[in-house]
Amino acid sequence: MNQIGEVIHIGPGAHFRLEREIAKASFGEVWAATWVEAGSRVALKMVRQDEMAAYPEFADVWPASLQREIAFLQTVRAPHLVYFIRHGHWQGLPVLVLEEMDTSLSCLMQADHLQSSVVPYTGSRQSANPAIRQHQQALHWLRQIANGLAVLHGHGLRHLDLKPHNLLLTKDFGPGLGRRIKVADFGECKNRDEVWHQVVGTPGWQAPEQFFPLPDFEHELVYQTDHRADLFALGLLYFFMVTGQKTEFALCMMQLHQQAMENAAWLVKDDNACHLSAQDRDRFMAGAPAKAWGLLQALLAHQPAQRPDSAQTVIHMIDSLV
Numbered sequence: 001m002n003q004i005g006e007v008i009h010i011g012p013g014a015h016f017r018l019e020r021e022i023a024k025a026s027f028g029e030v031w032a033a034t035w036v037e038a039g040s041r042v043a044l045k046m047v048r049q050d051e052m053a054a055y056p057e058f059a060d061v062w063p064a065s066l067q068r069e070i071a072f073l074q075t076v077r078a079p080h081l082v083y084f085i086r087h088g089h090w091q092g093l094p095v096l097v098l099e100e101m102d103t104s105l106s107c108l109m110q111a112d113h114l115q116s117s118v119v120p121y122t123g124s125r126q127s128a129n130p131a132i133r134q135h136q137q138a139l140h141w142l143r144q145i146a147n148g149l150a151v152l153h154g155h156g157l158r159h160l161d162l163k164p165h166n167l168l169l170t171k172d173f174g175p176g177l178g179r180r181i182k183v184a185d186f187g188e189c190k191n192r193d194e195v196w197h198q199v200v201g202t203p204g205w206q207a208p209e210q211f212f213p214l215p216d217f218e219h220e221l222v223y224q225t226d227h228r229a230d231l232f233a234l235g236l237l238y239f240f241m242v243t244g245q246k247t248e249f250a251l252c253m254m255q256l257h258q259q260a261m262e263n264a265a266w267l268v269k270d271d272n273a274c275h276l277s278a279q280d281r282d283r284f285m286a287g288a289p290a291k292a293w294g295l296l297q298a299l300l301a302h303q304p305a306q307r308p309d310s311a312q313t314v315i316h317m318i319d320s321l322v
Contacts, residue, residue: 001049001050002018002021002029002031002046002049003018004018004019004020004021005017005018006018007036008044008090008095009090010087010088010089010090010095010097011086011088011089013037014035014037014086014088014097015035015036015037016033016034016035016036016042016044016097017033017034017036018031018032018033018044019031019032019033019034019041020032022043023104023165024048027047027048027051027052027055027058027061027062028045028046028047028048028062028065028066029045029046029048030043030044030045030046031043031044031046032100035097041100042085042097042098042099042100043097043098043099043100043101044095044096044097044098045066045069045095045096045098046090046093046095046096047062047063047066047093047094048062049091049093052093062187063093063094065187065188066094066096066187067094068186068187068189069096069185069186069187069189070084070087070094070096072155072157072186072189073096073098073186074087075155076151076152076155078147078148078151079144079147079180079182080144080145080147080148080151080180080181080182080183081148081151081152081182081183081184082098082099082101082168082182082183082184083098083099083182084096084097084098085097085098085099098184101168101169101170101182101184102168102169102170102171102172102179103168103169104164104165104166104167104168104169105141105164105165105167105168105169105181105237105241106163106164106165106167108169109164109240109241109244131286131287131288132289134241134242134287135242135287135288135289135292137241138238138241138242138288139292139318139321139322140178141167141181141241142234142237142238142241142314142318143315143318143319144180144181144182145162145167145181145183145234145237146234146311146312146314146315146318147311147315148182148183149162149183149227149230149231149234149311150310150311150312150315152183152186152189152230153227153230153310153311156191156192157186157189157190157191157192158189158190158192158225158226158227158229158230159183159186159188159189159230159233160188160189160190160200160201160210160225160229160230161185161187161188161200161201161202161205162183162205162230162233162234162237163202163204163205163233163237164237164240165185166183166184166185167181167182167183167184167237168181168182168184169181169182170182188200188201190225192226195224195225195226196214196222196223196224197222197223197225198221198222198223199213199221199223200223200225201233203253203254203257203258204246204250204251204253204254204257205233205236205250206229206233206253207225207228207229207230207232207233207304208232208249208274208302209223209224209225209229209304210223210225210229211253211265212265213265226304227310227311228304228307228308228309229304230311231299231307231308231311231314232299232300232301232304232307234299234311234314235296235298235299235300236250236300238295238296238299239280239283239284239296239300242284242287242288242292243283243284243286243287245283247276247277247280247300248276248277248279248280249274249275249276249277249300274302275300275302276296276297276300281293284296289321291321292321295314295317295318295321298317299314
């Protein structure tokens with residue numbers, strides 16, 4: 001188990017002192033660290049040694065996931081994707097070195113700070129109304145996330161695990177600059193050839209096609225997705241940023257997953273559960289102008305074919321709202 005103050009060595013000229021644990025998942029952890037040779041602050045994404053030892057049957061899962069993320073970030077640089085610095089190995093397992101970010105969207109929403117550092121669009125004026133300010137910030141970040149997705153999709157990949165924990169923010173640079181949001185955690189990505197796959201993503205942040213398996217595969221859970229699954233997740237994030245809550249569909253999926261895990265999808269009897277409810281509309285419209293409802297409906301369309309055809313189209317739709 002890694003400890004605060006421990007120095008790990010992942011390669012030539014690459015000693016890192018662990019400062020604090022930022023996040024922990026089932027098989028991985030992220031640490032804020034100091035790069036000793038450079039004297040700079042970074043984030044280290046590593047495999048949890050204790051979990052690897054406790055669950056040997058999964059010993060290949062997280063290292064493989066981290067290696068996929070390294071392979072992608074080594075080749076792609078974009079303003080709204082977390083910045084790759086280098087990689088190496090520690091105790092025989094991969095380590096990913098990333099830029100240090102300030103916080104996640106999840107932490108920011110929990111602290112109720114979404115209205116801070118609102119950056120209006122060029123040519124628009126910042127409103128004094130708190131609800132309008134929050135919607136302005138939501139649109140501003142939604143556009144940045146869509147930009148990140150456009151790059152990802154342009155490389156033939158889909159994220160499939162977009163959620164507030166995987167959206168990281170820079171520090172607040174003050175009036176006129178604010179915070180920039182970046183997409184992170186690409187370990188669950190699928191390429192365009194992987195049309196059918198096993199379950200992926202996080203309950204409550206999945207598109208319907210990530211939650212409902214294909215009926216044609218007997219005794220096996222197989223899912224069919226494309227890049228438009230990420231656009232559904234973008235809609236869930238939009239709703240969350242405006243309301244601070246999940247949609248009724250997302251809450252239902254989370255509850256069913258907690259009750260029945262892999263069999264949760266078979267408990268849904270009413271297809272209407274997949275659509276935006278009247279309560280969803282009331283919550284969203286309390287913090288957004290009427291014209292924003294159409295964007296949310298398009299993103300959260302139950303059928304992928306009814307959603308926007310690309311992240312770039314979503315960007316154009318966002319721009320038409322301001």
